[in-house]
Amino acid sequence: MSAIVFAGSAQFTAISILAAGGGAGAAVAAATLMNSRFLPMSAAVGPSFSGGWLRRALKGQAVVDHSWALSSRGDGTFDEHLLLGASAIAYVTWISGTAVGALWGDALGDPDKLGLDAIFPAFFFGLLLNEMRSNRAKGVAALGTAIALTLLTFTPPGIPVLVASLASLAGLTRRARADVQERQEAEGEPR
């Protein structure tokens, strides 16, 4: 499952439903909702990928949270090679980690005791702080947080993050678009 689905949160979601006695349909539906956040992410990187449609679709499979966030250049484009490289490293460690866990998982004890569950949120938080340079970005982050936490208590897993992505529609305001245009013109070559 680690080898072909390659999306931690969705895998955990599906497994917890199966473990609780749920059926395959419920498990797949929940995991798909969890992965629905990749829809806006893949739409964002789409224009940055080169190659024919099949190549682009294959490259799209490499999109995971951290490589997506890491390769964002902050101007709406993405570093294709950084994204693929970061995902390749994660893929190898994810699979080897799964194998180690399956073979020797009991010896490690409770990973929560080591604080390992804080690693991903801390990583994303660091990237977020790096993104929050403009007041607009800060406002969108606050709005995304508010949406996610409001929906969290009464919607299925995955929905809060998906809906929170709508906070980025703040980019449609006339002033936000004017800022982008200004920056592109300053860089000389509009893309």
Add this chain to the structure above:
Amino acid sequence: MTTTVALTIAGCTAATAAIKAAGPIVLGGRELPTWFTSVVILLSPALLAALVATQVFAEGDRLALEADTAGVAAGGLVYWRTESIVACVAVAAAVTAALRAL
């Protein structure tokens, strides 16, 4: 049970692959209109904030402040001072573990 697991894995594989392929197929190799770029720039803070919030302020489907909340906050403070993502992650894990050990 084995069939259920196999069906689940197959279903997850197909659905995830379709989601991830959609953007690059539909939008690949195009000129970007300004409004699209403008939204994409703000997609990072929106998604990152939501990912952090749902992992740090919640336990399952209820809101909860726990050791990892303090740990990630400490990591954020370190990042703000040092701009080092490695230090941020290390401090977050260490503080979380220390609080749980109390």
